[in-house]
Amino acid sequence: MGTLQAGAGGGAPGTEAVGCRVLAVGAAVPTPVVTNDRLADFLDTSDEWVRSRTGIRERRVAPPEQSLLDLAARAARAALAAAGLSGGAIDTVICTSSSIDTTFPALACRLQTALGCSLGPAFDLQAACTGTVYAAGVARALIRTGAARRVLVVGVEIFSRALDWHDRGTAVIFGDGAGAMILGTDADPGSDIVAVRLGADGGGADALWAADYAQVAIEPEVLAPAMAEPPRNLGRVVRMNGREVFRFSTQVLERLVIDLAADGGLRPADLALVVPHQANSRILATAASRLGLPPERMVQNVDHYGNTSSASVPLALVEAVQDGRCQPGDMICLAAFGAGLTWGGLLLRWGPTPVALDDPRQHETAARLAQIDRAATEPTRAVRER
Numbered sequence: 584m585g586t587l588q589a590g591a592g593g594g595a596p597g598t599e600a601v602g603c604r605v606l607a608v609g610a611a612v613p614t615p616v617v618t619n620d621r622l623a624d625f626l627d628t629s630d631e632w633v634r635s636r637t638g639i640r641e642r643r644v645a646p647p648e649q650s651l652l653d654l655a656a657r658a659a660r661a662a663l664a665a666a667g668l669s670g671g672a673i674d675t676v677i678c679t680s681s682s683i684d685t686t687f688p689a690l691a692c693r694l695q696t697a698l699g700c701s702l703g704p705a706f707d708l709q710a711a712c713t714g715t716v717y718a719a720g721v722a723r724a725l726i727r728t729g730a731a732r733r734v735l736v737v738g739v740e741i742f743s744r745a746l747d748w749h750d751r752g753t754a755v756i757f758g759d760g761a762g763a764m765i766l767g768t769d770a771d772p773g774s775d776i777v778a779v780r781l782g783a784d785g786g787g788a789d790a791l792w793a794a795d796y797a798q799v800a801i802e803p804e805v806l807a808p809a810m811a812e813p814p815r816n817l818g819r820v821v822r823m824n825g826r827e828v829f830r831f832s833t834q835v836l837e838r839l840v841i842d843l844a845a846d847g848g849l850r851p852a853d854l855a856l857v858v859p860h861q862a863n864s865r866i867l868a869t870a871a872s873r874l875g876l877p878p879e880r881m882v883q884n885v886d887h888y889g890n891t892s893s894a895s896v897p898l899a900l901v902e903a904v905q906d907g908r909c910q911p912g913d914m915i916c917l918a919a920f921g922a923g924l925t926w927g928g929l930l931l932r933w934g935p936t937p938v939a940l941d942d943p944r945q946h947e948t949a950a951r952l953a954q955i956d957r958a959a960t961e962p963t964r965a966v967r968e969r
């Protein structure tokens with residue numbers, strides 16, 4: 584991995600006039616909660632170890648009947664309801680996930696149909712935990728060039744189906760959830776996406792890595808126990824160099840906040856709130872201290888959701904707004920980092936932007952979503968079974 588230099592953002596800061604803002608944000612999480620103690624039932628770990636190293640107490644894990652599409656649609660519907668928009672008002676859909684269930688068709692295509700969006704482009708974007716911020720950056724560029732009017736961005740994870748539950752180094756960290764942002768041109772002089780920074784350094788690609796199980800040459804001794812008692816999550820294998828990722832994350836988070844604040848003519852201390860990717864409470868506390876920010880201005884909810892990868896920034900933002908921590912006119916920095924290695928951030932002037940957390944009691948569309956999902960995934964099953 585190369586050294587991060589001042590201003591390394593990879594993209595034009597884009598501090599020009601208004602034109603694109605966040606119209607609404609929504610989030611959804613599965614209902615079942617899995618505590619650290621529950622993990623310690625089958626993993627050589629403890630609540631004390633996980634809490635002291637990561638800040639995580641518990642995470643959500645999707646039940647077998649819940650699909651990625653279902654979770655994505657719940658977050659998207661929450662955002663649409665908050666914005667007072669119907670699916671038809673959306674002309675472009677971008678999904679991002681580190682635990683995607685089909686290579687194709689894109690999840691975004693299935694979501695477009697499920698929500699009744701207009702037949703504009705729908706595609707998936709891969710930038711791991713930076714995915715939602717990358718997608719928002721792309722959405723803003725599309726909107727500013729007139730290629731799109733209202734873009735739905737959804738980060739969704741059912742990480743529990745992508746983990747090796749025998750690997751205590753990764754199994755304790757990740758969780759399931761979804762977050763959605765709607766970006767558009769709708770006039771509101773009070774709010775704005777002031778600046779965007781996106782970057783990547785493929786030199787750190789092997790620090791955090793996942794591949795389809797079928798494409799990984801598994802050593803026989805690893806495969807044998809899996810065959811004796813097949814674990815449920817044979818989809819992917821996640822490998823992480825925790826220390827290297829920790830070092831990268833603290834450095835890049837600090838750099839992103841400094842650079843984004845400067846893009847808006849500000850110092851980090853002028854920011855009302857930083858909403859970072861929820862990787863680990865120690866990473867967030869270290870970055871806050873280096874930036875001279877009081878801890879309460881660095882949003883944290885990793886304790887109850889774990890690392891929800893691409894969903895984590897919108898999920899944290901929804902909670903912060905619901906707690907009254909974002910007021911109109913506030914300058915807010917969203918900052919994410921993850922595998923790639925990738926990083927990205929947005930500087931927002933907050934408006935009266937509505938947010939909503941999905942109400943899990945509303946299950947009215949589950950059957951329809953299951954139908955769309957079955958149509959998309961059944962050929963895959965047929966190939967597997969051959």
Ligand SMILES: CC(C)(COP(=O)(O)OP(=O)(O)OC[C@H]1O[C@@H](n2cnc3c(N)ncnc32)[C@H](O)[C@@H]1OP(=O)(O)O)[C@@H](O)C(=O)NCCC(=O)NCCS
Pocket residue numbers: 627628629632633636637712751752755823824825826828829832862863866890920921922
């Ligand atoms: C993963 C992380 C918590 C590990 O903490 P660490 O202090 O670096 O721990 P190490 O990996 O050095 O391991 C220390 C010991 O704890 C053990 N250990 C690892 N996971 C454990 C677990 N869940 N429970 C108990 N012990 C564990 C290791 O085996 C090692 O034991 P050893 O000393 O006998 O070899 C930490 O590196 C981290 O948070 N990294 C960033 C991860 C991240 O944010 N990823 C996502 C970014 S998008």
